[in-house]
Amino acid sequence: MTMKTLATAALAGLLASGPALAELVIPDLSYRTGPYGANGTPFSDGYQDYFALLNARDGGIGGETIRINECETAYNTEKGVECYEATKGDAPLVYQPLSTGITYQLIPKVAADQIPMHTLGYGRTSAAAGETFPWVFNYPATYWDAASVAVNYLLSENGDDLSGKTIALIYHNSAYGKEPIRTLEELSEKHGFTLTQLPVDPPGQEQKSQWLQIRRDRPDYVIMWGWGVQNQVAIQEAANVGYPMDQFIGNWWAGAEPDVMAAGMAADGYKSLNMNRIQNYPVLDEIRAQVIDAGNGAGDGSNVGTVLYIRGMYTAMLAAEAIAKAQELAGSPQITAAQMRDGMEALEITNARMAELGMEGIGPEFTVSCENHSGSGEGLVQQWNAAEQVWVPLTDFIAPDKSVIDPLIAEDAAAYAAENGITPGCL
Amino acid sequence: MSADFLYMIEVVINGLMAGVLYALVALGFVLIYKASGIFNYAQGVMALFGALTLVGIMEGQVPFAHIINATFGTDLHQFGWTVPALLAILLTVGVMILLAWMVHTFVFRHLVGQEPIILFMATIGLAYFLEGIGDLMWGSDIKTLDVGIPQGGSLWVENLSSGLGGEDFYGFFIDKLDITASVVAILLVAGLIAFAQYTKQGRAMRAVADDHQAALSVGISLNFIWVLVWSLAGMVALVAGIMWGAKSGVQFSLSLIALKALPVLMLGGFTSIPGAIVGGLIIGVGEKLFEYTIGPMIGGATENWFAYVLALLFLVFRPQGLFGERIIERV
């Protein structure tokens, strides 16, 4: 009997059941409360509903049913650690914390415990260097990719010339928001645009000063690295000061329905990055029919098809594909966390496979390797249509400027390796 | 006039507008503190709770839908009607009064005579409680609150003033929502003062604020007065919640506006209504001006701490606050 079960017994006077074998256990460190609960809920719903669909439709993956182990973190790092410790005894296959803060806590822990972690488009960018971070994956793209994709999009809008332009970065004043700064600085040097930085203290209720400054300086473009209420207020304030929405681009965590709904029609034309194309995929109908209507949905179904829901579902699909790959490599339907890692490192996502899964074109094609844990790094630009209340993809997937990002990743990974005494190498 | 100078003035005007909203939140604190000595940390959560309730009523949401559905296996979400804004506001005021009664009856009536810090802690407990209840009742997703307040920069002001500066000056930017909020706040304060001056209950309220014992001895019911001030504070919170909620949507972060009111209270004093108003204006202008002028030099995002540091420095040199009298200590 583990101490965890002892704790349970002591606290409640009852014995908890031990982990059931012959199941694929996926912990979901979700947050449905707290300042970011409105963002965490649809993501988690999508993540869980996809696994529920696999259970209902295919009997799991490779004949093994999937069990979700949800744990509420409230976007709080301490609760995240508690959740990790509480769930890791259950033979989990992959962690997915949806919080850059929690990711940083877990990076050393998952390496020590040998459990893979997937941080899709968030977390520590340099974890793309798989030789230094063998247990951490951040495919299909990283923050630095996002910054570069945004700049590449602007380049294409301006005939490949941004010299003399000004770009303002308005960011969440936290680890998450500061991530793109270094890349954008490099890119501003390379392309000759001026970068101004406007930090917003979380949660970001008050942004009057920042937007008055934008109104006065009239930068050519505003890029936003926001999360939670900051996004809503920023879009509202941008509308208030009359900043043109089509010159305002959020990253992929600042481009979901809750962000634009509060501003109503004023948000029309706002752009954001996304690593997923938003459209009505056949798989969504299957989820509605076999999961939601069967009463097995993680939420009430109202989120199905929203940006963050689709991203959660996409994340689940990537995990499911990695499980299938791992089963194939291991030659058995039951896999361990280490085998899961091998599956993730050998993951290959093709257009054909996505179409087969009923989500054609949802993400870029990419392969993962030991040297590259971040996939292709591609992202697209989408635009909010306030009248129809839909996000409309504007572009196809745009490739980032790897010549700028790769040296930065190598440098940061080397610093981490040196600080922590890691000898980089493939497992 | 140079454009730089005009932009400075614009920042000051916007600071004043923000200050009015801070003052509004601070006012809720002052009302309760004056009458009962309770430093009500839950004021911010009350604003959130009020706004959530208002949206819920307007949209005909079923309260506690999640729990009901989870317990009985039903699929309730909406009553299927919508309520006009004005009626919904009135109904919400009713809910706030009920809340005030419950808060007093179940909590603070049992804590009369306790040390201030104990009362303060109890209000933090209340804040947690209300936050959880609000989420359980109405769900934790972001809600849009639209009671018909106009938003966006006032073009009239912008056009009128754009001639003042040169090429680089685009005219003053003043948000219509801020104008509305200022007008509502001023009306509310005027109403409160009138209530306190000219009604029987208002006079009783002031008597209690002055001296509990004396008020008791002339036959004023303390319980009634305390429920009354909690109700008034609830209504002030509701107004603050509506103004803020219209801007950023109704959601958890709304409760953090309490933190904006604390430096205002330090500056203006916990017991002074004019102090709350003037303090709010000073804080609003001060933090915006600092962020605008000094902020870019030291990396920005200074507003959170600057208000506190300003209030702190002020108090170090004038411990009695803005309107307090010089304290003569006795033994």
Place this chain on the structure above:
Amino acid sequence: MLYREAGDFKTTYAADSQTFPIRSDRWRYFAVLAIAWGVIPFVIDDYWANAILVPFLIYSIAAIGLNILTGYCGQVSLGTGGFMAVGAYSVYKLMTMFPEVSIVVHVILAGGITALVGTAFGLPSLRIKGFYLAVATLAAQFFLVWLFNKVGWFYNYSASGQISAPERFVAGVAVTGANTAPWAQYLICLAFVTVCAIVARNLTRGSVGRKWMAIRDMDIAAEIIGVNPLTAKLSAFAVSSFFIGISGALFFAVYLGAVEVGEAFGIQKSFLVLFMCIIGGLGSIFGSFAGAAFLVLLPVALKVLGVDLLGWPSSTVAHLQLVAVGALIMFFLIKEPHGLAQLWRVTKEKLRLWPFPY
């Protein structure tokens, strides 16, 4: 006669002013120490270390620190989170600047640096009192968080502004970093807790403690009988911040391993530690432990009860948890405003008379 003090005579003043003057209390104290040092390290696992015991021990240090300031010296502070951040960033800078020096030294130095910062922010307490001071300490909270977020030197210019604790050893055993065994994490925290608790107890039973309590109970009278309010208040700020700095250093280096200042040391942390002091009992070292245990265990217990045993959706449990924590806080304050420590004292008084209450 489960609990007795009769027949327990003191023959010296020293024996009379010891920490546990009653024999059965003393035995219980030694038993707790023996279990904490001799049993738990052998049975502890990752879950108990990371979810319960290590945070409990670290919060106990912070609560003792804040209790010295608020409970003993009467100065309400809401700057605890900021001061913990000072401890965390100090230990990070020391660890990366002087990797050859022992982490134990670094943690103590981090406490010392925090003491200096705390003293500086304690200066306004000479002019500002009560809630005004409490709100004023929020200036420290917000300013310090902003500073550590803004100035790259503090986080060694890392891309995201996060700091991560490198691996460090005590007597050849890793105590920070990913490969730390749960018992090692636990023991280093326990060592600091034991020393801190003894030091706090020594300070509060002697003349320094009496100065603090005199200031707390009636500052004017205290000054007139010869207490220098400047040194008394500043020493309370210094000692309190020293403990809080140590807890912040351990919180970062041993417990979380990586922190982001705004998230880990925000205003919520200040409130949490203040809660621990008040629920445990102001002016009581035992109360600091009780409060820390209560607030660390309560959410975990509610979660285990709601999610694992009753099978409710985790979001509903999380909301109910807020409701339950809030309701319990109010309930406790109504039933026993002086905290768990007072509850314990009352229970002991009843036990002393048991089974003959008259």
Place this chain on the structure above:
Amino acid sequence: MKDQVEPHVTADGRRIGGVLMDLRGITLRFGGVEAIKNISFDIREGEIRAIIGPNGAGKSSMLNVISGFYHPQDGEVWFRGAKRPAMKPFQVARLGIARTFQNIALFDGMSVLDNIMTGRLTHMKTGLLSQMVWAGPAAREEAENRAVVERIIDFLEIQAIRKTPVGRLPYGLKKRVELARALAAEPKLLLLDEPMAGMNVEEKEDMSRFILDVNDEFGTTIALIEHDMGVVMDLSDRVVVMDYGRKIGDGTPAEIRANQEVIDAYLGVAHD
């Protein structure tokens, strides 16, 4: 009336020494109100000196000036033959001036013993670091001072309530504990602000006995404010009478009894 008494021994065998404290031309204003108007008097070593006067006469303000809590706008305070510079109250306490308060100012959160121990603070010197380890100097100092305090506890007959929190004590005992706390400082000058206010006859008798014993056994100089004229006349060697911030009389109890201005003030004859 300005006496130039030489050091002498009183009829009951107590030694009255030279001038311990000399107040010269003290004037104290709050805003525009003059609480004390140009008052001078002295206190001699070993004597019991009373300050009397109607309510609002400025007696407590006078005591607050002596204990350094109020700073007079005009005038000089001489203590032990030297002019006392402007000082903070705690510095005055360290000179050896202790006091009790009109409205008891005990530390309610502490036990009787701890309260009295606070009186020893001016004598306790060990630093923070030494106290942290509680071995050697700190523990030794604690035990030594505890011994002093225990003597005072015995002297004032409050052994039984040693460990009781002061908040639970009745009024009369609180007054006694406060006296104990002041005595624990072993002061050169002890100021008592209405030590018998609110007491019944028996308690007053007890308190009077304690005051006389303190003066007698420890030779402590005492300045006290009291309303009960009987007590004042019995206890004190010399009396200062104040009215509306002015000094209207100064002398032995017999002289004061005969002073017409004092009689007028107490009978409420109109001033103008």
